[in-house]
Amino acid sequence: GESVGLHLPTLSVQEGDNSIINCAYSNSASDYFIWYKQESGKGPQFIIDIRSNMDKRQGQRVTVLLNKTVKHLSLQIAATQPGDSAVYFCAEGLYGQNFVFGPGTRLSVLP
């Protein structure tokens, strides 16, 4: 498949370590945030979401943290695996409206 994000910021982590991917969002009125994972040749895959009335939400091996004061969102991946290698996008929006995607971060998992 085609390559996604040839010139993106890259985060390299050792297999088994925890990963933290950061995202700064732009609209203080945004009230819904989603993290997507995109592998080469595929469409974005939903990982986890969070509403603005929360500051933390946990899923399976993933945690999203929201800091509305500084308009910052992070995705934490526990015990990173080779299959986690992909480009990760945060998306912000007003709930029920459409989403603005960030530029993406490439996560590279080293053996």
Next chain:
Amino acid sequence: ETGVTQSPTHLIKTRGQQVTLRCSSQSGHNTVSWYQQALGQGPQFIFQYYREEENGRGNFPPRFSGLQFPNYSSELNVNALELDDSALYLCASSLDWEDTQYFGPGTRLTVL
């Protein structure tokens, strides 16, 4: 897999031509959104269809148009293709207009 399918997977057109891209939404989903993703960038919202009506539009010219059918599948039409239209076109479906969007694999359009 999300159950959202798109066709074709790849397409090559020349400048000035017209193209139609197709999307089948996940079963039970009544909303389809279209995005353009240039290489190295995040997806950019084109428009959304909810129950066969346009329900929002991004900053794209009128030569980008769409349709949604009674079975909630959708088409994206682009007229007078330009070189900068070369991108991955993504379709996302959702249970309702305010729900999480699930993406298809995309159609890679190359304009020569």
